[in-house]
Amino acid sequence: MPIRILSDDLINQIAAGEVIERPANIVKELIENSIDAKATKIEVFIRDGGVHLITVKDNGHGIYEDELPLAVTRHATSKLNNNNLRDIKDFGFRGEALPTIASISNMRIISKKNDQKYASCLEIEGGDLKAQKPSNIQRGTLVEVSSLFERTPARLKFLKTNRIETSHCKDVFLKMALSHPNIEFQLNIDGRKVFDFKIEKNGNEINLDRLSASFGEQFISNSLDINYKKYGYNLKGKIGFPTLNSSTSYYQFLYVNNRSIKDKRILGSIKAAYSETIPKGRFPYLILFLELSPFKVDVNVHPSKAEVRFDNEREVTSIYVSSIKSEISKLNEPIYSKIENKSTSELFKNDNSYEINQNELPNKISSFAKENSFNKFSIEPSAKSNEQTFSDQKLDYPLGAARAQYLKNYIISETTDGIVVVDQHAAHERIVKEEILYQKNKNKICSQLLLIPEIVKLPALQLDLILNEIDTLKTIGFEIEVFGDDAVLVRAIPEILTNSNIQELIGDVAQELFELGSQISIDEKIDSIISTSACYGSVRSGRILSIEEMNALLRKMEITPNSNQCNHGRPTSIKLSLNDIEKLFKRR
Ligand code: ADP
Ligand code: MG
Numbered sequence: 001m002p003i004r005i006l007s008d009d010l011i012n013q014i015a016a017g018e019v020i021e022r023p024a025n026i027v028k029e030l031i032e033n034s035i036d037a038k039a040t041k042i043e044v045f046i047r048d049g050g051v052h053l054i055t056v057k058d059n060g061h062g063i064y065e066d067e068l069p070l071a072v073t074r075h076a077t078s079k080l081n082n083n084n085l086r087d088i089k090d091f092g093f094r095g096e097a098l099p100t101i102a103s104i105s106n107m108r109i110i111s112k113k114n115d116q117k118y119a120s121c122l123e124i125e126g127g128d129l130k131a132q133k134p135s136n137i138q139r140g141t142l143v144e145v146s147s148l149f150e151r152t153p154a155r156l157k158f159l160k161t162n163r164i165e166t167s168h169c170k171d172v173f174l175k176m177a178l179s180h181p182n183i184e185f186q187l188n189i190d191g192r193k194v195f196d197f198k199i200e201k202n203g204n205e206i207n208l209d210r211l212s213a214s215f216g217e218q219f220i221s222n223s224l225d226i227n228y229k230k231y232g233y234n235l236k237g238k239i240g241f242p243t244l245n246s247s248t249s250y251y252q253f254l255y256v257n258n259r260s261i262k263d264k265r266i267l268g269s270i271k272a273a274y275s276e277t278i279p280k281g282r283f284p285y286l287i288l289f290l291e292l293s294p295f296k297v298d299v300n301v302h303p304s305k306a307e308v309r310f311d312n313e314r315e316v317t318s319i320y321v322s323s324i325k326s327e328i329s330k331l332n333e334p335i336y337s338k339i340e341n342k343s344t345s346e347l348f349k350n351d352n353s354y355e356i357n358q359n360e361l362p363n364k365i366s367s368f369a370k371e372n373s374f375n376k377f378s379i380e381p382s383a384k385s386n387e388q389t390f391s392d393q394k395l396d397y398p399l400g401a402a403r404a405q406y407l408k409n410y411i412i413s414e415t416t417d418g419i420v421v422v423d424q425h426a427a428h429e430r431i432v433k434e435e436i437l438y439q440k441n442k443n444k445i446c447s448q449l450l451l452i453p454e455i456v457k458l459p460a461l462q463l464d465l466i467l468n469e470i471d472t473l474k475t476i477g478f479e480i481e482v483f484g485d486d487a488v489l490v491r492a493i494p495e496i497l498t499n500s501n502i503q504e505l506i507g508d509v510a511q512e513l514f515e516l517g518s519q520i521s522i523d524e525k526i527d528s529i530i531s532t533s534a535c536y537g538s539v540r541s542g543r544i545l546s547i548e549e550m551n552a553l554l555r556k557m558e559i560t561p562n563s564n565q566c567n568h569g570r571p572t573s574i575k576l577s578l579n580d581i582e583k584l585f586k587r588r
Helices: 008-019 023-036 065-071 097-103 153-158 162-178 208-215 264-274 313-330 333-338 342-349 363-371 424-441 460-468 470-474 502-516 522-537 547-559 578-584
Strands: 041-047 053-058 106-112 119-125 128-135 140-146 184-189 192-197 223-230 233-240 252-256 259-261 286-291 401-406 410-415 418-423 447-457 479-483 487-494 573-577
Touching (some): 023 041, 023 097, 065 106, 162 208, 192 208, 208 286, 223 313, 401 547, 424 522, 470 479, 470 522, 502 522
Antiparallel strands (some): 041 053, 053 140, 106 140, 223 233
């Protein structure tokens, strides 16, 4: 066959292979166009994961009637002001998105410039212009994409379920909404309004509604602000406490000049910055915006523009590492800085979580511990009063005798040579986890049938994940069945989790599965599910405990493997020895 130049249609389809893998890519391109058009309100509609229909409507500056056909012509753009690829201020500059999307779908663009009387509508089918006619839209632009990939069935086959595609679209939407607090954003999924984000009025650079929709509410109270400004770089945003962590890097939202990016080197520097404070294999939550001169960064690396290249990569990564590290170190300062004596402050810098040496256990419990057998243990509200004389309690247990509860969360106990502070929730969570693991390893899972099976509705992506793991979940005591399109029926749960809020429990397990991704082994999966579930079987922070209950928990900790660390790697108890106390009071 002679050499020939490919037709525009084929060129567009090849380009689509690079940029448009799934509906979410289209949502991203269309929202970017609306932002470039200076819209202050953007509405996104998605049907059937975006395969059936994606509509993005904005109130931006619109497109002139006679320019509409140009908008879907390859390499036609109104951006790139100075014809300089290093001076990019808009999201778009390649003039590729619309023609590419149009080549693999049916598209309608309706647009109206402010100084035009009527809107105009352009119809394209599989890349061919079909018609242009007057239309009615008040202002801005509406782009509608339907029948996606119908002409490229191979692509269609690669798509995941509608639920998963919807969830990718949602991710893209949230990432764009987060970086543009001054634009109103709405998302409608299958006829339901899912998000309605108003413009941030409090002057916050990050809109808190959008933040909690993306990261969960706990991120707001468990994060630190980053604000670095030097040498032409400005890095700002929020980084989560090391204690708030996930098993994937999903919750790391990175932006460069307001463009959402994925960059291995930046992800690597974040890992390095947290390496001393976060348990291995866990990832922090964070959202960071880097601003720098467009001349110092190249965004034209890949058509999807998710990769960037910095002129001075080392300078950039070191900014991430140093600003994150210096913020995290402040977390500990209030405690350290109050202790003047340097030698004693050193004391706190070590990991002083209190590990029990099994040999130290008093005789009567050590044999019990060696058997590693778990007796039935529960912390139920006690009818007995708290009044118990101190004298009848043993101080020679490793975790001593409970004396008081602080802030309904910490047990203060006295040992022969110091004071131990125990985080009641973290400690009990570990105990519950080890108990489930123990039962599982002995093949003696105690499962509790629910009197009334519970229906739990789940988001699509998570529902799929739970359904895929029904058998795994069974090995640790969950009996779950599919129930309609969007729910599961829970028939039984591990006995130790009785009285849990099943809706939340299953929701959390699903979220955990989502974060774990598919690359991990079944054992790791089980381990993580148990860690997540254990929270529900354990005594909460905020529960008042009697002295008896506190002592029961301490004794249980002493015989539970790994009980010095909670399921998320934090210490469960901290010991202040008499020696330390005397140093603090400068008696030594
Ligand atoms: P690019 O964004 O790289 O310029 P696109 O193919 O995405 O390329 O869009 C082509 C052109 O169509 C844009 O340069 C812009 O002039 C116009 N356009 C696309 N979407 C909109 C919109 N929502 N509002 C106004 N103009 C738009
Ligand atoms: Mg564009």
